[in-house]
Amino acid sequence: MRVVLCEKPSQGKDIAKALGAHQREAGCYGGPGIKVTWGIGHLIEAAPPEVYDEQYRRWALETLPILPQHWQWVVKTQTAVQFKVVRQLLAQATELVIATDADREGEMIARELIEYCGYRGPIQRLWLSALNDASIRKALGALKASHETLPLYHCALARSRADWLIGMNLSRLFTLLGRQAGYEGVLSVGRVQTPTLKLVVDRDREIARFVSLPFWAIDVTLAHAGRSFTANWIPPDGCTDDTGRCLQQPVAQQAADRMRAAGAAQVISVDTERVREGPPLPFDLGTLQEVCSKQLGLDVQETLDIAQSLYETHKATTYPRSDSGYLPESMLADVPAVLEAVLATDPGVRPLIDQLDRTQRSRAWNDGKVTAHHGIIPTLEPATLSTMSEKELAVYRLIRAHYLAQFLPFHEFDRTEARIACGGQSLRAIGKQIVVTGWRQALAAPAPSEDDGEDTQCSQVLPALQANIPCQVRHVALKALKTLPPKPYTQGELVKAMKGIAKLVTDPRLRQKLKETTGIGTEATRANIISGLLARGYLLRKGRAVRASDTAMTLIDAVPPAIADPGTTAIWEQALDMIEAGQMGLDTFVEKQSAWVAQLVQQYRGATLAIRLPQGPHCPLCGAPTRQRSGKTGAFWSCSRYPDCKGTLPISPAKTRRASSGKAGAERTPSRRSH
Structure with missing residues (x-):
């Protein structure tokens, strides 16, 4: 009997339909010679310490470190019924198809069950990026051999066991040290969560240390040929900081007085440059979370949940947990079908669809930059917008817009910079004139690209200026300003910082490794990391920002620097690459991590935490602290x-x-x- 093992019931239902397994049974679907079953995420999990020895049930310094010699799994009690179904089917199977999510975690969900249940028959791998019927049938016709994806399991298992060693040992260690200092909560430590927390702690401390400095700027309203425009004063050398801001009020006051007295200005030079912008890539999950946080005010976990719903429930978009915005070149053949599905889903986009050049090939189509997953795009089949919530619809439209943008012309504009003299002072006016709207018409709200900088912030259109022509001075505004502290992180910006954390690592090899692996955490885990830090009270919501609690600052000061250093993750990723390539064994990696954790426990066992205890309200029942x-x-x-x-x-x-x-x-x- 052929058994297909999926990750979730919804996947099982979709794949069973494509395979003709229409008979609903307990925990599976059945058909002639086939059963389609599923996990509910992980049905088994790494055993807690007390499974290895009852003494570990009590948290105590003398029992550390905890270093399993023979790793064990336990069945999760809340999904034990489904585990029993899977175990029985694996016992009856003569061949198995793994159909869990196409990533390291999905590989582990299936392989740990296979190993725990002792299945030894032939295995094939279904590699899916979308759950619509056409994509499932296409993937079923191109099953991978088991050995092609088995290294993903070894990588996931290595990372899981090393994370267990750090989490179980160092969380217990610092929790117990915290109790000695009077803190009653759990001080949780982890390879990804701790460097992420340090990002927020460092930013908050930078804000707290910030000393605002006054500076002065001058905006001059000029007119030529009956049209007004604004020019900015360029302070002379010797009175500015590194960014060109004037720090001397008398110099700015004198310049403003001279320009008012002059009453007229003269154009010195005019330079115009045609700028062409290509469309943004389709979304990877991290970028989608950043944009949804900024434009829609969504938490990163909420964005992930919505993207997962669009993929699983609505079949409207492809697999969401992608770390790549690029698309394989083979998917160019699917363009007509995707566009027809988009139009059938929402006939209101026909005016835009009619403008698309379906043969256009943007930079998004690049086999060399596609990872295990491609960018998040609409699927090959129509979806039903009426069944989507308001937030789901908003996220779907963002994903759709980034795909449609690939088939529209470049956005083109003329950037004009005019240099102007007035009362012996230098001014600069910048204007922007859109020539071709291009792909920006697909986006609901045009967003500045990172490369534009100042240009996209300047929306004025300058009059026809040329060298040596005069302009009238209509108004001179001297502005007393202050430098501003860095902004606290929002959840979306924190995800972006986790992805771009390589810039904080000094070792060039480790920095490059973090760039290759897109930072710390994965697209599948970053939202969970942030949610966990919020749940533990390490991060606090302040409006749309997240701030570090006093406990978080104490913890970051107390933990070993290597744990809070993102370079540690880079070293791990190098080792995981070696495991995937067959250059290092799983056991060797875990043994090295065990030795390192044992060393850290020994080093910090006698430490004293100078912990700041959170000051809470009085008890509502008895009035005690x-x-x-x-x-x-x-x-x-x-x-x-x-x-x-x-x-x-x-x-x-x-x-x-x-x-x-x-x-x-x-x-x-x-x-x-x-x-």
């Missing part, structure tokens, strides 16, 4: 008299604070996905 603790739903304030008093309050201020009773959350060891 509260302490921050962590439970299943995240951080909260708990009465310092617990368990005699069980009053609690949420960390975030609420309009109505109600006391609740119940046992504070028990200690929780970090999961693999939280790194």
